[in-house]
Amino acid sequence: MRFQDTPELAEWRQTVRDFVDTNWRIAGTKDEDDPGFEAPADEGRTTAWLDKLGARGWLAPAWPKKYGGADMSVLEQFVLSQELHEAGAPVSRQMLNLVGPTIMLHGTEEQKAEHLPPMLRGEVAWCQGFSEPGSGSDLASLQTRAVRDGDDYVINGQKIWTSGAHRADWMFVLTRTDPDAPKHRGISYLLLNMKSPGVTVRPLINMANGHVFNEVFFEDVRVPVRNRIGDENRGWYVGTTTLDFERSNIARAIAARKNVVRMANYVRQRASAGDPVSPSYRLEVADRAVETGICELLSFVVVSIQARGGVPNMEASMCKMYGSELSQRIASTKMHLAGMYGQERKPRGLQEEHNINAAMEYMQVVPATIAAGTSEIQRNIIATRGLGLPRG
Ligand SMILES: Cc1cc2nc3c(=O)[nH]c(=O)nc-3n(C[C@H](O)[C@H](O)[C@H](O)COP(=O)(O)OP(=O)(O)OC[C@H]3O[C@@H](n4cnc5c(N)ncnc54)[C@H](O)[C@@H]3O)c2cc1C
Known part of the structure; x- marks a missing residue:
């Protein structure tokens, strides 16, 4: 079987290729997606490139334009992704594809206005607080507690394998808000500022001697209720939102x-x-x-x-x-x-x-x-x- 673009997709592919040729591809540059490649060759160049992608809405191609996306069809997104990866160019900012669509689909207008633009501009780094020492594959058994106290939740517990927590400004975190409900129905999805008092990040060094992930401990950490995404105890369903294009x-x-x-x-x-x-x-x-x-x-x-x-x-x-x-x-x-x-x-x-x-x-x-x-x-x-x- 031979795979071929439609004329419209072929034109779109050429547009992407021209953009990549002009703005990223330089003869002899190493691909950033090469396995074994440890650090970006030039962080400034990567940032400038991501800014250019962001300006076109290409960092969040599936999102509506009013939130900084490009409203692309599934096939346009696929071609964009193919061409960027063929060129070995960076395609996203850390965690953008995980937390961004979740806020867009389930967040309030205030939450979208507060979090989406700085995320797209790369001004804030995010980490994912899902896994716990006793909850990985069976994630819904998670135990980190969030107890309502006035306008805040008070969080106690521990996350593990948290990639990039040592550089993150914010964490999207799954917490248990109803310990008596069936396990999938007592979880809430919160946005937690990593600078909050009571947050401790400890490095975990992987077998390649790299510091990628961490343990994160919460001791009476206060998170405003307005930082909850979606309804209380419905966080499991919020947390399973992913970006289709990935x-x-x-x-x-x-x-x-x-x-x-x-x-x-x-x-x-x-x-x-x-x-x-x-x-x-x-x-x-x-x-x-x-x-x-x-x-x-x-x-x-x-x-x-x-x-x-x-x-x-x-x-x-x-x-x-x-x-x-x-x-x-x-x-x-x-x-x-x-x-x-x-x-x-x-x-x-x-x-x-x-x-x-x-x-x-x-x-x-x-x-x-x-x-x-x-x-x-x-x-x-x-x-x-x-x-x-x-x-x-
Ligand atoms: C590089 C890396 C980065 C990560 N980054 C993050 C992050 O940023 N944030 C975050 O929250 N988590 C992160 N994780 C954690 C990751 O999501 C978990 O490691 C993964 O979900 C597995 O959970 P676990 O390690 O607890 O293993 P367990 O769930 O304890 O599994 C142990 C073993 O038992 C097997 N097993 C478990 N249940 C079943 C079953 N029902 N049937 C058959 N076999 C089963 C598993 O396949 C595995 O072999 C990261 C992990 C890695 C490796």
Whole structure:
């Protein structure tokens, strides 16, 4: 099967490409979505680029224009996302795609006016306070308490794995407001200022020696009731709002394809340098290439359902699970290609030239099958909602 843009989408794709060429793509610049790539090459350049995207509404393409979005159709968003990822350009600000649509759909006009514009301009950083030490996959069992006291809630409890909490100004947090109700019905969604008295952030260092996530403790933290999004005890349903445009996972599919192309180039160059990799590793690279194609096709399935007005469910889970597990298989193949040099944190020579950053990538992809729902949970969804199998 051949996939082709309609004439309108082809024109839109060209518009995006021209914009990217003029404003982002510079020969020789490293992709920001390269695995193993630790920090943006130039923060100022990234900020200037994101500001330009924001000015066009392209940071929140699905949102209405009056809130700083671009009112794009599903397919226009998909093409935008494809082109930005092909160019290795940053596409969003931290957590914007998680908290922004939630406030837009469930927030009051005052909450939208207060939070959406500074979020789009990148003036405030957000973090997600959902997981707790005893509540991850079974998130609805969360225990962090919010007790009403006049015009405030008083919060006590703990969150964990909170990405970026050490840099965040605000947290969107799920709290238990009715401990006696069934677990999904006693949760409220609050916006919490991280500078509030009683908030403590402690770093958690990951296996790649990076400080990405944290533990966050709340001791009698006061949050005004007006910072609640949606109704009291309805926070579970507010919290499950996501931005549709992310669900196709095209970013992961494109990153995987570019990664496999780099591996293939490396293998070719090793052969022409008289140091060929073993045939079994060459076959591994070929397998990864085929799987990358499957990953992209799964993304197309998801976006085609969305474009017809449907809600991908099992399909989005298949995409997430397949893509995250593929990223781990790719990292493993890279380790094989790198041989003993795969132990080194920084690649050298030919490996550096082709970005065979095996050690870093191998460690960085471990969380891919945990964050945003583990592979087991995705398989449960595919089994029950997709195949109609009985719940275990
Ligand atoms: C890199 C990274 C960043 C993260 N950032 C954030 C963040 O910013 N904010 C936030 O709130 N959270 C964040 N998380 C947490 C993440 O959402 C949880 O780790 C995830 O939901 C899994 O929960 P858990 O770690 O408690 O594991 P558990 O739920 O305890 O699972 C442990 C194991 O049991 C399996 N399991 C659990 N239930 C079932 C079941 N019903 N059927 C079959 N198997 C099951 C799981 O698959 C897993 O293998 C992040 C995680 C990672 C890795």
